[in-house]
Amino acid sequence: MDSRDAFLADVRAMLPADAELLDVHTHLGRDEDGAALDLPALLEQLDTVGVRRACVFPLHDPDRHPAYRTPNDRVLAWAAESDGRLIPFCRLDPVDGAVGELERCLARGARGVKLHPRAQAFGFDGGPVDELLASAAQARVPVLVHAGRGMPPIAEGLARAALAQPELVLILAHAGIADQAVLATMLAGHPGVLYDTSCFSPLDLVSLLARVPAERVLFGSDPPYGHPLPGLYLALRAAAAAGLDETAVRGMLGGTAALVLSGDPPPAPAPARGPAAVTLWASLGRVLMYAALAFMALTTGAPAAAREALALALAACRDPEPQGDGPALERAAEALEAARALLATPEGVRESLLLVHLTMTLAATEPTAA
Numbered sequence: 001m002d003s004r005d006a007f008l009a010d011v012r013a014m015l016p017a018d019a020e021l022l023d024v025h026t027h028l029g030r031d032e033d034g035a036a037l038d039l040p041a042l043l044e045q046l047d048t049v050g051v052r053r054a055c056v057f058p059l060h061d062p063d064r065h066p067a068y069r070t071p072n073d074r075v076l077a078w079a080a081e082s083d084g085r086l087i088p089f090c091r092l093d094p095v096d097g098a099v100g101e102l103e104r105c106l107a108r109g110a111r112g113v114k115l116h117p118r119a120q121a122f123g124f125d126g127g128p129v130d131e132l133l134a135s136a137a138q139a140r141v142p143v144l145v146h147a148g149r150g151m152p153p154i155a156e157g158l159a160r161a162a163l164a165q166p167e168l169v170l171i172l173a174h175a176g177i178a179d180q181a182v183l184a185t186m187l188a189g190h191p192g193v194l195y196d197t198s199c200f201s202p203l204d205l206v207s208l209l210a211r212v213p214a215e216r217v218l219f220g221s222d223p224p225y226g227h228p229l230p231g232l233y234l235a236l237r238a239a240a241a242a243g244l245d246e247t248a249v250r251g252m253l254g255g256t257a258a259l260v261l262s263g264d265p266p267p268a269p270a271p272a273r274g275p276a277a278v279t280l281w282a283s284l285g286r287v288l289m290y291a292a293l294a295f296m297a298l299t300t301g302a303p304a305a306a307r308e309a310l311a312l313a314l315a316a317c318r319d320p321e322p323q324g325d326g327p328a329l330e331r332a333a334e335a336l337e338a339a340r341a342l343l344a345t346p347e348g349v350r351e352s353l354l355l356v357h358l359t360m361t362l363a364a365t366e367p368t369a370a
Contacts, residue, residue, distance in 0.1 A: 003338035006331060007233055007358045011049055014236040015253075016246040022254030022261075023054040023228060024144065025173055025198045025220030026086075028078050029071055031059035037224040039078045043085065049228045053254075055144070055261075057089040057114035067097035069104075076108050087111050087261060089144065093120045094128040099135050106139055111261055116146040117154065124157030133161055137168040140263045147183070148174030148199065155182035168192050169260050171218065175199040175208045184211040191265060194256070196220030197235045200295060200357060202288075202364035205234060209242040209274030215267045219253045230357040237365040242274035279368045281325040286316035287332050288363035294339075295356045303343055306352075310340045313359075328366040335359045 023046065030036040036059075046054055056079060058064070058071035072090045079088035089112035090105035092098040102113065113136050115129075122129060136143045147154065158179075162170050169192040176183045176195050187193040195212060197205055198220035208217065221231025232253075239249050248270075256266050280288070290313035297306035317333035319326070339355040342348030 003335050003355055004229060004358075006334075007362075008049070008229060011229070011233050011236060014240065015050075016250050019250045020254035020258060021049070021051040021053075021232070022219065022257045023051050023221050023231070024171060024218045024257050025196050025226075026054045026056045026223045027059045027225075028056050028075055028086075029058045029061050032062055033060070035059060035224050039081060039086075042223055043082065045223050045228050046085070049232045051228050051232075053085050053087060055089055055112060055257075056086045057112075057144075058091045060116065060119040064091075064093070065096070067101040068092055069101060072101065072105050072110070073108075076105065076110065079109070089114045091116070092132065094122050094132050095120075098128060098132045102132065102135055102139070106141065110141070112141045113143040115143060118146055118150045124154065124161045126161075130161055130164065133165050133168055133170075137165045140167070140169075142169040142171050142194075142260050144171040144173055144196070146174065147172040147176045147178045149177065151178035153179045153182070155179040155186055159183065159186035162187060162190055162193060166190065166192075169266075170194065171196055173198060173220065174222075175204045177201075177204050180204065180208060181211065184208070188212070192260075194218055194260070194266065197238070197252075198222035198226055198231060199234075200226075200360070201292065202234055202238060202361040203278065205238040206241055206274060206278055206364070209238060209244075209272065210276045211272055211274075213269030213272055214239070214242070214244050214248040214252055215256060215269040217252050218257045226357075227354050230354055230361065233358055234361045237361050238274075241278075241365045241367075244273060248273070278364075280364065281323075281328070281366060281368055283316060283319055283322075283325050284328055284332070284363040284366055287313050287329070287336075288360055290316060291332075291336065291356050291360045291363065295353065295360065298349055298353050298356065303349070307340065307343060310336055310343075310356075314340070324368070325366065328362055332359045332362055335362075 061071040079086040294309035339352040342352040
């Protein structure tokens with residue numbers, strides 16, 4: 001049996017009936033860091049969990065000059081080949097002809113904007129970025145901003161820019177982890193601020209659902225760095241931990257995204273539902289810690305450190321007197337053993353990362369109530 005199968009079965013069991021799955025965070029093309037993803041591979045990943053549509057944008061492509069024109073054209077062409085499954089966003093650099101490129105791409109069918117302040121090395125300090133956000137707001141297209149790892153605190157500048165544009169739909173990627181608490185506080189009153197779920201730590205998403213309404217959270221998985229299976233498993237397990245009902249889960253998985261992509265405002269928010277305090281099984285807390293160490297080692301190219309961390313995570317799964325954590329420990333051990341075996345070949349690292357990510361979510365969100 002494939003090590004993914006049990007997790008995939010859980011995903012299917014947790015999905016509300018008739019939920020539309022719309023992934024707001026995927027990439028196509030190639031990146032300077034060596035990552036790459038082509039159209040058939042992305043569609044295959046989406047099909048793994050039944051994602052019907054996805055927003056897609058270029059990676060940090062070596063051919064991005066001038067103005068990201070070539071990578072944007074490639075994404076527009078790939079989206080046209082996808083039979084309506086891919087919704088193209090244009091990637092822009094605020095200081096490299098961004099407004100003109102936005103207008104060109106919108107005329108060719110783009111439905112949103114991707115900004116990456118780390119890769120493009122810009123801040124939210126006025127000038128060209130404000131002009132670009134104003135243009136996007138006027139065109140009624142969402143702007144998805146990298147707000148994940150590798151960023152300094154960005155809340156003050158980003159909040160200033162967003163609050164100056166009350167019509168703007170702003171999607172903060174990666175659960176806003178670069179400055180989550182401050183962003184959630186400063187932008188709580190903005191009607192168009194949303195967050196996507198593409199993060200590697202399950203506690204980041206649990207924390208987000210304690211701070212912002214579920215109606216402001218969108219499913220995203222971040223291929224090729226992430227994958228729709230662990231991304232959807234994370235979204236569903238965090239939603240269950242937050243006590244979300246099926247209506248809220250449907251909105252998070254695709255309903256809200258479909259609204260804003262059609263030019264409509266997001267639904268009216270209810271108060272945040274998630275608990276501010278998290279209770280873990282002690283055994284699974286140990287698994288989570290060592291699995292997270294393995295995950296970071298794999299993403300930074302340190303396989304020896306990953307093997308050591310996986311060995312500790314597997315040791316934490318061994319318990320001669322399990323309690324309610326027993327089934328989760330067994331599932332974690334199976335996935336982590338498979339992840340360790342996959343490290344024997346270079347091409348297995350990506351699959352190993354997927355299994356470790358799934359295990360982290362399992363460990364962090366396993367219910368402790370009797």
